[in-house]
Amino acid sequence: MLAHYFPIFVFTILAFVVGIAAIRLGGLVRPSHPDRVKLSPYECGLKPIHDLPHRNTVPFYLLSMLFLLFDVEILFFFPWVLFFERSSINGFASMLLFMFILFVGYLYAWKKGALEWRH
Amino acid sequence: MPDSREVTLNFGPQHPATHGVLRLVLVLDGEYVKDTKLYYGYLHRGMEKLAESRTYDQIIPMVDRLDYLAAMSNGLGYVLAVEKMMDLEIPPRAQYLRILATEMSRIASHLLWLAAFAIDLGAITPIMYCFREREILMDIFEEVSGARLTYNYMRIGGVKADFSEKALTSIREFVKIFPGKMKDYETLLNTNPVFVARTKNVGIISARDAVNFGLSGPCLRGSGVKFDLRKNEPYAGYENFSFDVPTGAIGDVYDRYLVRMEEMRQSNRILEQALDKLPAGEILTSDPRVYRPPKDHALDNVESLIQYCYIAMEGIRVPAGECYTRIEAPKGELGFYIVSDGSAKPYRMYIRPPSFINLDIVPKLAEGRLVADLVSILGSIDIVLGEVDK
Amino acid sequence: MIATIMKTVLMVNILLVVIAYITWAERKILGRMQIRHGPMRVGWHGLLQPIADGVKLATKELIVPTGADSLLFLIAPVITLVFALVPFAVIPFAGAPVWQITDVNIGLLFILAASSLGMYGIVIGGWSSNSKYSLMGALRSVAQMISYEVPLILALIGPVMLSGSFSMSKMVAAQEQAGYWFIFLQPLAFVVFLISGVAETNRVPFDMVEAEGELVCGFHTEYSGMAFSVFFLAEYANMILISAIATLCFLGGWQRPFPTVGFLSFLDVVPEIVWFSLKIGFFLFLYIWLRATLPRIRYDQLMYLGWKMLLPVVLLNIFLVGLFKFYSIPLLIYYLITFFTTVGCVAWCSKHFYE
Numbered sequence: 058m059l060a061h062y063f064p065i066f067v068f069t070i071l072a073f074v075v076g077i078a079a080i081r082l083g084g085l086v087r088p089s090h091p092d093r094v095k096l097s098p099y100e101c102g103l104k105p106i107h108d109l110p111h112r113n114t115v116p117f118y119l120l121s122m123l124f125l126l127f128d129v130e131i132l133f134f135f136p137w138v139l140f141f142e143r144s145s146i147n148g149f150a151s152m153l154l155f156m157f158i159l160f161v162g163y164l165y166a167w168k169k170g171a172l173e174w175r176h
Numbered sequence: 177m178p179d180s181r182e183v184t185l186n187f188g189p190q191h192p193a194t195h196g197v198l199r200l201v202l203v204l205d206g207e208y209v210k211d212t213k214l215y216y217g218y219l220h221r222g223m224e225k226l227a228e229s230r231t232y233d234q235i236i237p238m239v240d241r242l243d244y245l246a247a248m249s250n251g252l253g254y255v256l257a258v259e260k261m262m263d264l265e266i267p268p269r270a271q272y273l274r275i276l277a278t279e280m281s282r283i284a285s286h287l288l289w290l291a292a293f294a295i296d297l298g299a300i301t302p303i304m305y306c307f308r309e310r311e312i313l314m315d316i317f318e319e320v321s322g323a324r325l326t327y328n329y330m331r332i333g334g335v336k337a338d339f340s341e342k343a344l345t346s347i348r349e350f351v352k353i354f355p356g357k358m359k360d361y362e363t364l365l366n367t368n369p370v371f372v373a374r375t376k377n378v379g380i381i382s383a384r385d386a387v388n389f390g391l392s393g394p395c396l397r398g399s400g401v402k403f404d405l406r407k408n409e410p411y412a413g414y415e416n417f418s419f420d421v422p423t424g425a426i427g428d429v430y431d432r433y434l435v436r437m438e439e440m441r442q443s444n445r446i447l448e449q450a451l452d453k454l455p456a457g458e459i460l461t462s463d464p465r466v467y468r469p470p471k472d473h474a475l476d477n478v479e480s481l482i483q484y485c486y487i488a489m490e491g492i493r494v495p496a497g498e499c500y501t502r503i504e505a506p507k508g509e510l511g512f513y514i515v516s517d518g519s520a521k522p523y524r525m526y527i528r529p530p531s532f533i534n535l536d537i538v539p540k541l542a543e544g545r546l547v548a549d550l551v552s553i554l555g556s557i558d559i560v561l562g563e564v565d566k
Numbered sequence: 567m568i569a570t571i572m573k574t575v576l577m578v579n580i581l582l583v584v585i586a587y588i589t590w591a592e593r594k595i596l597g598r599m600q601i602r603h604g605p606m607r608v609g610w611h612g613l614l615q616p617i618a619d620g621v622k623l624a625t626k627e628l629i630v631p632t633g634a635d636s637l638l639f640l641i642a643p644v645i646t647l648v649f650a651l652v653p654f655a656v657i658p659f660a661g662a663p664v665w666q667i668t669d670v671n672i673g674l675l676f677i678l679a680a681s682s683l684g685m686y687g688i689v690i691g692g693w694s695s696n697s698k699y700s701l702m703g704a705l706r707s708v709a710q711m712i713s714y715e716v717p718l719i720l721a722l723i724g725p726v727m728l729s730g731s732f733s734m735s736k737m738v739a740a741q742e743q744a745g746y747w748f749i750f751l752q753p754l755a756f757v758v759f760l761i762s763g764v765a766e767t768n769r770v771p772f773d774m775v776e777a778e779g780e781l782v783c784g785f786h787t788e789y790s791g792m793a794f795s796v797f798f799l800a801e802y803a804n805m806i807l808i809s810a811i812a813t814l815c816f817l818g819g820w821q822r823p824f825p826t827v828g829f830l831s832f833l834d835v836v837p838e839i840v841w842f843s844l845k846i847g848f849f850l851f852l853y854i855w856l857r858a859t860l861p862r863i864r865y866d867q868l869m870y871l872g873w874k875m876l877l878p879v880v881l882l883n884i885f886l887v888g889l890f891k892f893y894s895i896p897l898l899i900y901y902l903i904t905f906f907t908t909v910g911c912v913a914w915c916s917k918h919f920y921e
Contacts, residue, residue, distance in 0.1 A: 061670045065652065065676070068652055076644030079792050079796050080628070087628060091629070100699070142727070146892045149891070192778055297779065547780050
């Protein structure tokens with residue numbers, strides 16, 4: 058069983074090697090003449106006015122919470138979906154119930170304005 | 177400010193969406209714009225001051241560099257001011273040629289606006305189609321004036337050169353094909369849900385605001401104010417043409433887009449009529465105060481030679497006084513205020529560049545919107561930095 | 567073991583060459599759509615252009631801006647590339663096992679997991695650049711991910727319901743056995759998958775992460791030279807990946823068109839890998855076509871699109887598949903039902919999109 062995953066392991070290593078080699082090997086041919094202006098972060102040709110903020114407003118904070126919830130709920134789909142082909146209508150009905158509850162929660166979140174951006 | 181959520185960000189001068197070297201300093205909360213400050217002057221050349229040390233003739237090529245996308249309109253606005261002060265009669269053919277030139281200029285300017293606006297929104301194809309048609313216009317301009325961008329075509333008392341038969345044929349062809357090409361752009365944009373979503377209900381200017389902020393041109397008409405100097409204060413013979421003044425419904429970005437699209441159609445109509453009615457005759461007034469005889473003529477005839485040298489060396493003397501004229505440039509009301517002390521150089525010249533004044537409403541529109549909306553609003557105002565920075 | 571490594575090396579190489587020529591094809595097709603020629607100078611019709619581009623990028627200075635976290639800054643593109651390439655390990659390119667590196671029984675899950683990890687590269691790259699525009703791009707990519715990921719996974723649940731396996735080769739086998747491609751049974755899921763797939767690859771109209779008109783270049787504003795090109799490779803690898811998943815899950819993988827129609831059996835002489843490539847090519851063309859046609863969507867609009875439109879639509883799709891399974895509706899009638907539902911949903915969504 059695990060033997061199936063060995064090629065993936067090899068592939069990952071190879072992909073890493075390709076990526077790192079692409080960046081490192083370029084160092085053999087590319088020039089390097091850094092200076093202060095060239096190295097300054099891009100801000101439309103002027104000196105940055107302030108440093109990066111330490112905190113950032115995320116107007117979709119509530120939505121990302123919902124996203125986590127939904128992602129977890131999708132997990133419940135996975136085992137069910139594998140047996141869907143072999144299951145009876147009861148299996149489908151119970152999943153439908155689950156989906157219905159999910160959908161009601163979703164509608165509630167929508168009506169409560171959780172899908173809107175908070176600003 | 178380590179604990180503040182706000183970011184102060186330079187947006188421009190080197191930014192793809194600022195159409196040149198406009199600089200905005202944005203105070204952002206996340207990606208919401210809390211405050212916008214406009215900084216001008218990266219392209220400032222001191223046009224108004226420069227004008228004081230040039231003769232009236234020498235100013236014509238200079239004003240071409242104001243709104244370099246519609247140089248014909250700038251030239252017309254300026255010469256109209258001088259002609260008004262001198263009270264000159266313009267031959268009818270010259271009038272028509274001026275209208276042909278400025279209306280083509282309007283189409284060219286709007287086409288470039290459309291191309292740049294679409295690019296700002298991320299649609300990369302319309303620019304190619306717009307430039308295909310703009311190229312025809314540029315070729316016509318090259319044919320009649322010798323230049324493709326800054327034409328130096330208007331003259332005090334007329335125009336520099338007559339339209340050749342070749343140029344007229346090209347315009348005729350252009351007028352015929354252009355409405356069909358307009359459909360190309362509209363299929364790409366009008367019914368495109370993403371485009372509509374990015375422009376509808378964004379940057380709404382109420383009619384009241386539009387008037388209070390002194391907006392003009394498509395930005396004013398997009399808000400539903402039916403004010404077009406070509407209709408309200410006809411100049412250069414616009415009273416002889418029939419065309420409609422399109423207005424928008426609510427004044428959002430989409431309305432300004434529609435207004436400009438319709439204006440191109442109307443300009444096309446004006447071109448059509450001007451071609452049909454184009455009278456024969458002189459293209460430059462023979463008023464001795466401004467008339468400069470053709471060079472070969474001047475070499476044969478002593479009076480002509482004296483006249484030629486007089487105008488060339490002394491310049492055109494404009495009677496003392498002051499005047500303000502305004503025309504409907506593609507971007508709005510372009511005004512020239514000239515004070516003359518009777519010499520061959522203006523004592524003072526003031527330029528009212530439309531996009532400089534239209535730009536003032538951007539901070540108000542952008543407040544509380546996303547950066548993406550700011551880009552769309554800025555695009556819909558149609559600025560050109562040569563004019564904003566003078 | 568040796569064979570596996572050889573196959574892996576071959577696969578990565580082929581992918582890189584294919585990506586290089588997709589960039590060429592993209593420029594050519596975009597050129598044609600925009601009444602111009604595209605690259606013409608380097609080689610016949612610009613065929614050597616990708617090589618010239620590669621040389622140019624390799625010889626360009628790599629700039630790490632001051633204040634940037636240089637380790638993270640340089641590792642970020644590699645992360646994106648790795649997670650764009652790794653899923654290809656489980657993608658079958660044709661019927662025989664030799665055309666697949668490994669056939670794991672959770673293939674689809676693995677692909678979803680790996681390809682969503684690629685987003686980390688973008689976030690890390692944008693964050694470690696110490697540039698405001700990059701940071702905004704990185705934040706946008708988070709926003710983007712939380713808006714399309716749920717519909718994307720739910721759209722793929724549909725095909726899995728009918729095939730009963732997460733293995734990609736079994737997915738095609740199920741379509742072979744059933745005699746119809748899943749696109750006909752669930753066009754809704756297909757459309758949703760296409761939209762969220764484009765969002766996953768950060769391509770137009772969902773390229774808010776780069777958004778040159780707004781954020782200059784978004785998360786890779788500070789990247790130059792090879793580091794930039796690694797991001798670039800990853801983007802195109804992702805495009806192929808999404809096209810491959812769409813082909814395998816909805817278009818019957820390497821099967822010829824109309825696999826059950828007998829008199830078309832002469833089409834069988836065309837090798838399976840060719841059919842597979844043609845289908846992938848179709849999707850890649852679609853990507854380029856979208857790029858030529860659509861403006862950029864605003865990123866709150868993508869979120870509304872994902873949550874308020876795509877999500878209910880995919881749930882509807884799962885419901886419809888269940889109906890099909892348990893109430894033996896004739897195939898033709900079911901086709902019609904799903905077809906009209908899809909047309910209705912698309913029409914409704916595009917009408918209410920800007921409200």
